[in-house]
Amino acid sequence: MxxxxxxxxxxxxxxxxxxxxxxxxxxxxxxxxxxxxTDERLRIAARFIARYEPPRVVVVSARQYGFRPVQRFCAFTGCTPIVGRFPPGALTNPRLRNYIEADLLVATDPRVDSQAISEAAKVGIPVVAFCDT
Structure with missing residues (x-):
């Protein structure tokens, strides 16, 4: 496959x-x-993600090609999608209107989704990210 x-x-x-x-x-x-x-790591990531309640899992993609897969994944699983530009402070500033309390962050590209990953690191949220060569 x-x-x-x-x-x-x-x-x-x-x-x-x-x-x-x-x-x-x-x-x-x-x-x-x-x-x-790749298969081994995807299985490890899947088992890790399954340990969390879906509404508390945030899936981000700033890449255009990740928008649809993220939205479909979240529609099937009940996770919280953030596609496009990641709003600064969304994970770190509880005073913001769009603040999200998350237990896990899934990123489609660590280079492009670096804002979300750095915020998750600041507040101690584990990150699962898909990487390329």
Whole structure:
């Protein structure tokens, strides 16, 4: 299923942190993710997320390509979606109108969703993030 969905195909850049998850390189320069390690980590993340009450799980995506998957995931699970620009202070400032008390943050891209991740770190909220090469 991962192969059919193209999950194994990464980008042309790799980070040192993701090196252990990279299986190889295609002739066009795209890095390939190890499907077994990806499956293992997704299962660990799924078990971790399942430990929390869905309304207290916030799923964020500042990337346009993550909007629809986040909204669908939240519709099925009952989690709280935040798509588009993350409102500063949403996790750290209880005086704000859009303040959210969360027990877990799920991010679609740690680089783009860095505001949400840094706020979660400040208040001690665990983070699950999807990464690329």
């Amino acid at each position: 991962y192969l059919a969905a193209g999950v194994r195909i990464g980008t042309r850049m790799k980070s040192a942190f993701m090196k252990r998850f990279i299986y190889g390189v295609r002739p066009d320069g795209l890095y390939l993710l190890d499907v077994q390690k």
